[in-house]
Amino acid sequence: MRLAKYLAEAGIASRRKAEQFIVQGRVRVNGLLVKEKGYIINPGFDRVEFDGRIITREEKVYILLNKPVGYICSVFDPQGRPTVMDLVKDINLRVYPVGRLDFDTEGLLLLSNDGEFTNLMIHPRYEMTKTYQALVAGKPGEESLRMLQEGIQLEDGVTAPAQVNILKAYKDKTLLEIKIHEGRKRQVKRMCLAAGHLVISLKRTAFGFLNLQGVAPGKYRFLTPEEVNKLKQYAWSDRG
DSSP states (O other): OBHHHHHTTSSOOHHHHHHHHTTOOEEETHHHHHHHHTTTTOOTTTEEEEEEEEEEOOOOEEEEEEOOTBBBBBSSSTTTOGGGGGGGTTOOOOOOEOOOOOTTTEEEEEEEEHHHHHHHHHOGOOOEEEEEEEEEEEEOOHHHHHHHHHHHHHHTTEOOOOOOEEEEEEESEEEEEEEOOOOOOOOOHHHHHTTTTOEEEEEEEEETTOOOOOOTTOEEEEOOHHHHHHHHHHHHHHHO
């Protein structure tokens, strides 16, 4: 097994980040410093140390959390704000957010200690669909909806086509359902603002085929092996 993969499966970091740690000289195998990214180990016999600490592969866990507003998607916040880790304190394994939701955004967030799984879920090439409900100011007309659907110019480039539907129209605001497969920072908010409509509130309601059914705000559940495999198969599939 490649050393970087072993580190990722131990929950140290993603495989790419683990390769950086190896090159930086932070990893030893059987007491010897290793700086080769492609170094091969025998997990059953070799002793691996990271920053002087012996590590072992952890049991892989996959969690679906219903994140409330007011939590940071980080393991630690230097400003002392609550993080999503506060909501999974009773789990005795290190897990990390899979992607992120803003402090003022709620909804479905995955957490895991599987670096390879995390990469499959968040890398743009795998086109994992994320569904949001965005309450926006005003009433988007045909032109605004077309811009969102066909792709809209942002400061970091044109967005990929999105699926956009009006769920409910109020007097001075509108509830939109928006499906995207990119993961740019604050993307939905920036898309709507570029189309002329400020986002008042935002909730991620689905990730791929997963939804929030049965999971109250601030609560979580473990994904089943079948769900994990289905997510991986979706990421690996060629959707042309």
